[in-house]
Amino acid sequence: MADKILNKIYVKAWRQNSPSDKGKFETYEVENISQGSSFLEMLDILNDKLIREGKDPIAFDHDCREGICGMCSLYVNGHPHGPDTEVTTCQLHMRKFDEGATITIEPWRSGAFPVIKDLMVDRSAFDKILQAGGFISVNTGPVPDGNAIPIGTDDAEEAMDAAACIGCGACVAACKNSSAMLFVSAKVSHLAKLPQGRVEAKRRVLNMINKMDELGFGGCTNTGACEAECPKSISISNIARLNREYVVATIVE
Numbered sequence: 286m287a288d289k290i291l292n293k294i295y296v297k298a299w300r301q302n303s304p305s306d307k308g309k310f311e312t313y314e315v316e317n318i319s320q321g322s323s324f325l326e327m328l329d330i331l332n333d334k335l336i337r338e339g340k341d342p343i344a345f346d347h348d349c350r351e352g353i354c355g356m357c358s359l360y361v362n363g364h365p366h367g368p369d370t371e372v373t374t375c376q377l378h379m380r381k382f383d384e385g386a387t388i389t390i391e392p393w394r395s396g397a398f399p400v401i402k403d404l405m406v407d408r409s410a411f412d413k414i415l416q417a418g419g420f421i422s423v424n425t426g427p428v429p430d431g432n433a434i435p436i437g438t439d440d441a442e443e444a445m446d447a448a449a450c451i452g453c454g455a456c457v458a459a460c461k462n463s464s465a466m467l468f469v470s471a472k473v474s475h476l477a478k479l480p481q482g483r484v485e486a487k488r489r490v491l492n493m494i495n496k497m498d499e500l501g502f503g504g505c506t507n508t509g510a511c512e513a514e515c516p517k518s519i520s521i522s523n524i525a526r527l528n529r530e531y532v533v534a535t536i537v538e
Contacts, residue, residue, distance in 0.1 A: 288319045288320045288321035288380070289319075289320045289380075290317055290318065290319055290320070291317075291318045291319075291320060291379060291382065291383075291384055291386075292316060292317060292384060293314060293315070293316050293384070293385060294314075294315050294318060294382060294384070294385065294386050294387075294388060295312055295313070295314055295315070295385075295386070295387040295388070296312065296313045296314075296315055296327075296328075296331055296387075296388050296390065297310050297311070297312045297387055297388065297389045297390065298310065298311060298312075298313065298343050298389075298390045298403070298404065299390065299391045299392055299403060299404060300343070300403055301392075301400050301402060301403055302402060303401075303402060304399050304400055304401065308400070310389075312387070313331055313334075313335070315327065315330065315331050315334070318330065318379055319379065320378065320379045320380040320382075321378065321379070321380070322378065322379045323350070323375060323376070323377065323378055323379070324359075324361070324367060324374055324375070324377040324378065324379065325345075325347055325350060325357060325374065325375050327379055328343060328345060331343065343403050343404060344401075344402040344403040344404060344405050345357070345359060345403065345404040345405060346358060346404070346405050346406075347375060349375070350375040351375070351376075352372060352373045352375060352376045352516065353451065354451065355373060355451035355452055355453025355454070355455075355516075356453070357373050357374035357375040357453075358374070358392070358393050358406065358408065358453055358454050358455070358458070359374045359390055359391075359392070359404055360390065360391040360392065360393060360394065360458055361374065361377070361388065361389070361390055362388060362389055363389070364459075364514060365393070365453075365454075365455035365456075365458040365459050365514045366453070366455055366514070366516055367381065368381050369381055371516055371517070371518055372516055373451075373453060373516045376516075390404060391404070392404045392405065392406045393406045393408075393454050393457065393458040394458060394463070395454075395457050395458065395463035395502070396463065396501050397410045397457070397463060397465070397500050397501045397502050398410065398454060398457065398458075406454075408452075408454050410465075410500045410501075410502070411452050411454065411465070411468060413496055413500060414465065414468070414469060414472075414493050414496050414497055414500070415452075415472065415493075417492040417493050417495070417496035418472060418473075418489045418492060418493045419485060419488065419489060419492065420485065421476060421481055421482055421484065421485060422481075422484045422485065423481055434480055434481070436479060436480065440478045440479070441478075441479075443474070443478050444474070444475045444476075444478040444479050445475070446519070446520065447470075447471045447472075447474035447475035447478070447519065447523055448471070448475035449471075449517040449518075449519065450467075450468060450471035450472065450475075450515075450517055450519050451516070451517060452468060453516065454468070455511075455514050455515055455516060456468055456511035456512075456514070456515055456519075457502065457511075458514070459510040459511050459513070459514035459515075460503065460505075460508070460510055460511055461506075461508065461510070462503030462504055462505070462506060463502055463503045464502055464503045464504055464505045464506075464511070465497050465500075465502040466497075466502075466504075466505040466511070466524050466527065467511040467512065467515065467519055467521065467523065467524060469493050469494065469497050469527060470521075470523035470524045470526060470527035471519050471523050472493065473489065473490050473493060473523075473526070473527050473530055474523040474526050474527065476489065477490075477526060477530055486530065486534070487533070487534040487537060488534075490527065490530040490531050490534050491531070491534050491535070494527075494531055505524060507521070507524075509521055
């Protein structure tokens, strides 16, 4: 069955020329969009129209367009990555929107993610948190046997679930406090559950939480919005593990 055509929709996008610019919403009319198109393809079509009209295209981040990199960080109709679940913006399709709909698009709203231009934000704060976490001590010699370090199935599964975090920042955007606890907890948890991550465990959790606080992210109040909006369904149980790791690190000499 062929995809339906949206004859006319309206895109209300945030426009901001630079970090120091005040910024405002501008509304654009888009015609003849297939519901089979991805959300980013719709924005490409809109930008082609703006360029033909001699106007500045809307700046937005994207890269893989396969739901892997997390760069397509758009706040769509009040939801990070849009009204669909367990998808990034590049995986969102226009079938989620009705004929004549007005689609409101904003950048991530967080003091730690300053706007660069339009819908693009600087998410390098996440990189700084990861850098603060540092390295793990592993043997870089010959490849060891796969069964050389026994790891329980449950631990392996939890570690892999946490490692699925792509660092898109949807958790920060969804949180009323702009907290990065879900992101940090995922990065701490996937190593905390594996023997390879235990050597630097104390230093890692202390440094990452200190860097998170230094960069201006808010505190967690356990509303669960981060988990609900996460495209990879990272569990807030990781936040509990992060808190335990932090407490242990502060009391163990």
